[in-house]
Amino acid sequence: MSSNALRPSRSTHQRGSTLGNRLFHLYDRTVLSHPVLTLLLVLIAAVIAGLRLDQFRLDASPDTLVMEGDESFEYYQQTYQRFETTDDFLVVSYQPEGELFSDDALNRLEQLRDDLMAVEGIDESNSILNVPLLHSPDMTLMTVNKHMKTLDGDDVPLDTARKALMENPLYQNMLVSEDGTTTAIQLLLPTDERYYELRDRRDALQQKEGDQGLSEAEESELSQVLADYRQRKEALNAQQDRIIRDVRDVLANYGDQARIHLGGVPMIVADMMAFVESDLVTFGLGVLAFIILMLGIIFRQPRWVLLPLLCCALTVWLTLGYLGWTHWPVTVISSNFVSLLLIITMSLTIHLIVRHREYQQVQPDANRYQLVAETVSAMGRPCFYMVITTVVAFGSLIFSSIRPVIDFGLMMTVGILIGYAVVFLVLPAVLMLLPRAAQPGGALHRTPVTEYLARVTDNYRGTILAFSAALAVVCAVGVSWLSVENRFIDYFKSDTEIHQGMVVIDQKLGGTTPLDVIISLEQNDGTPTEDCDPFVDPECEPREQIDSFFSTDGAELVKTIHDFLDEQPQTGKVISLATTIRLAERVNQGKLNPLQLGLMGRAFPEDLQGLLLDPYVNEETGEARFSIRLIESSPELNRDALFERIRSHLTGEIGLEDEQVNLTGMAVLYNNMLQSLFSSQIKTLGAVFLAIMAMFLVLFRSLRVAVVAIVPNLLAAGTVLGIMGLMGIPLDMMTITVAAITVGIAVDDTIHYIYRFREEIRRDGDYQAAMHRSHQTIGRAMLYTSLTIIVGFSILALSNFIPTIYFGVFTGLAMAIALLGALTLLPRLLLMVKPFGPDQGAATENG
Structure with missing residues (x-):
């Protein structure tokens, strides 16, 4: 349908720049005309x-929770290979x-174990039923293989089996609890x-x-490798989810016979997703549903409910489709981007609808x-x-060193x-096809809330x-108390x-999150150390180097380290060569x-070596692993x-060199991510605000306006973070x-408020009158947007996932604080600074 018949000969609205005219005429000839x-x-x-919507997926694999180029992740992978x-693995x-x-x-227990082993994909299990008991009065180190028995394969008295399992330092607090009630x-x-x-x-x-760049053949290979890797990864994730x-x-079939819980890192990841x-x-x-309800209450016309929902749905649909086409996975960090797109798209549509209804009110004879x-x-x-500055805000996330955070910023x-x-294609096009909406009622002129805030x-x-200054001080204190220390269980x-499962496993079976401490033997190249040269200092007594962990000194070293790690209140089960x-x-x-000691590695049978030695010592690389x-x-x-504390003790008290001590495991990777989040996001907020202030300078071409505009934003961000602290x-x-x-x-x-305030001030130069008019026009759109989102996001408080609850609560709080700041502090500063010229209203009063 063409709108030529509806078009007047001259526009009734004066447009800004020549570029703006050209863009609008292009828009007019395309969208509005067709x-x-x-x-x-x-x-x-x-x-x-x-x-490709079916290709959209969530991903919570370990490499989605690490820093970009994190060497710790590469070391983590190499450690488990060595x-x-x-x-x-899962723990039941x-x-x-x-x-x-x-x-x-x-x-x-045997029946449960056999049923679990029947699950497709599980080929191996460890339990008190099949591990070697290693308990016999006739057993010696050289006759282990002869006397090794299991509950599965041998007729072992239960008292003997209990004693063997409870006294074995490997099984205690891992396969069987210290009180002997849980396995x-x-x-x-x-x-x-x-x-x-x-x-x-x-x-x-x-x-x-x-x-150094890739050749054409290598670029082709990389493309194929990425496709194959993505396919394998998706298949493995699907297989793991199915196994869980x-x-x-x-387990559901055995719940009436015992207290049973499932644990393990894969289960935590699966449940989180x-x-x-x-x-x-x-x-x-x-x-x-809440958004529909709020839009219905606010606008009371079906079209003003359905059109925002259509725009929001299309935005999310197109974005998810784009992610599917590009095989761009969504992680836990970026999983809320859909909700945020709803916020921003809804805000755009409401601002257009309110302005449209305003013109409809003041121009009752205007056509569509x-x-x-x-x-x-x-x-x-x-x-x-608004879009550009919001992109700048979210775009700041790309300077993070964490891949999922970077992806979140790019996705947004x-x-x-x-x-x-x-919004600017669908909403105007649909309005060009629909009959003219019913005339808004008189309530359009007055909104009690914004009128009250204006007063x-x-x-x-x-x-x-004074309140803003006091709030800024309190927020500064709260921000200084922020931390990134948190627990998965929370x-x-x-x-x-x-x-409940994590509590049981923590209390009975040695803990949940894996941490590994890797100790390397000191490399002896035949040169004396700088701080101890016996040829220079006759009294120098250099520390003897340990050539093997299967030596007296090596054994004492791993025992000392093991005992220190075991003494820490935050550590559960510690397993090592000790x-x-x-x-x-x-x-x-x-x-x-x-x-x-030297022959111990050969004394145990081969299957026991895979249980007792190989996971904890690598003689080729001269490394010992402490599993915590x-x-x-x-x-x-x-x-x-x-x-x-671990690193300081091993290097300070025990005397190892820094390069001899490495910490790895999921606990380290997660901690690295949290610490990087704190440094790269919180500490760089100042740079983000400088960038936004620069945007304000470009938009409003006034340093005073830019400074005034940045203050409420600083206070809003600081208030939310300060309350959290x-x-x-x-975090x-x-x-x-x-x-x-x-x-x-x-x-x-x-941006919306200042832009409308500048329009209003041009009418009569009266700052106070401009403020009241702005509150009743753009202020109304801001109020509607904020109320819709606050009420809608309040439902997230019903989630079982605590971070989702916090996200919903603090997003709503951010909306409320931003609204109050924009409708009180911002206009107050504009009235004080008067950045758009002298106050003609005050001059008239004085005259």
Whole structure:
């Protein structure tokens, strides 16, 4: 349908610059002149996006929680290859109602184990049923193989089996609790060697691409490797999710016989993503329901409810389709980008609708084209400025060193730009095709809330400034108290299965999160150390180097380190070569002499070496591994402080060199991410605000306006972060984004208000009157937007995933603070500074 018949000969709206005129005329000749064609093109884009919507996926694998180029992740991968171990296993805790070491309980445990082993994909398990008991009065270190028995394969008296398991330092507090009431079944998940080969090749090619570039053949190879790696990764993730579901189905059949919980890093990751996926669907629909309700209450006309929902739905659909086409996974950090796109797209549509209804009110005889053209011409520029500054706010995330945070910033940038295009293509095109809306009622002229805030701004000048200053001081204190220390267990409510399972595993079975300490033997190149040269100083007594961990000194070293690690209140089960040595000493019924230590590696049968030695010592590289499980439920858990204490003790008290000590594991990778989040996001907020202030300078061409505009934004961001600090809520992988969200939201309100205030001041030069008119026009749109989002996001407080609750609460709080700042502090500063020239209203009063 063409709108030529509706178009007046001359525009009733004066447009700004020549460039603005050209852009509007181009828009006029395309979108407004051909609304049906415009909507058809948008529909085609939506269909194309939908073709790959099934490729949209969530990813929570370990490499999504590490810093960009983090050497710790590469070391983490190499460590598990050298020691032939993995974190990819599940732990089933089993606590029968009666005695654990009874025929009935062990028979049920055996049946449970066999049913779990029947799950496709689980090929290996460890439990008290199949591990060697290593208990016999006739056993010696050299006759271990002869006397080795298991509950599965041998007729062992239960008292003897209980004693063997409870006294074994390897099994105690890992496979059986110290009180003998709880046991565990460890289920090893399948590994795919081809997956690791593809990942290593991908990393090598990408490293070369960054350093020196790739040849045409290598670029083709990288493209193929990326495709194969992505396919393998998706297949492995799907397989792991299926295994966890099947395991849970098996466990459900035994819940009436014992207290059973499932644990392990893969389960934590799977449950975390399950909560996020559930929230995306359940609460996404809930948020939409609240938004529909609020739009209905505010506008009371179906079109003003359906059009915003159409724009929001198209924006999300097109963005998800883009992510599907580009195989761009969404992580836990970026999982809330859909909600944020709803906020920003809804804000754009509401601003256009309010302005459209305003023109409809003041121009009752205008036709459809006039109303739509006036709306687009008036709101195109401030909405574009809003989008650009919001992109700057979220774009700051790309300077993070963490891949998921970078992806979150880029996703928001793409989504915001898509949202802007959708709103200014779909909304005007649909309005060109619909009949003219019913005339707004008289309520359009007066909004009690904004009118009240205008009076507050007028009558409480000093109070607003004093309160803002006091709030800034309190916020500064709160921000200084912010921390990134948090516990996985705090992500889940206490009545959830995962929370309860983590508590049981922590308290009974040695802890949850894996941490590894790797000790290397000192390399002896024959040169004396700088601080101790016997040829220069005759009294120098250089420390003897340890050539092997299977020596007397080497054994004492690993025992000393093991005992120190075991003494830390945040650590649970610690397993190392010291565990094996002490087990050998118990079997040998006495300390091992140097010969026995040297031969210990050959004394154990081959299958025991894979259990007792290979995961904890690598003689080729001269490294020893200390496997630790952290107590996630410990109130004293502070990962960063613990890691620093371990490193300081090993280098300071024990005397190892810095390069001889390495910490790795999921606990280290997660801590690195949290520490980087704090430094790269919180500490760089100043740079972000400088960039936004520069944008204000470009937009408003006034340093005074830029300074005035930045103050409410600083206060809004500082207030949210300060409240988090004062309440002791740590920053984590989701709440860290609240800062960027707050900046983006506050910037939107600031730009819209200043842009409208400048329009109003040009009418009569009366600052006070301009403020009241701005409150009743753009202030109304800001209020509607904020109320809709605050009410909609309040439903997130019902989630079982604590970070989602915090996200919803603090997003709503950010909206409220940004709104109050933009409707009180901002106009108060404008009335004080008078950046748009002298106050003609005051001059008239004085005259």
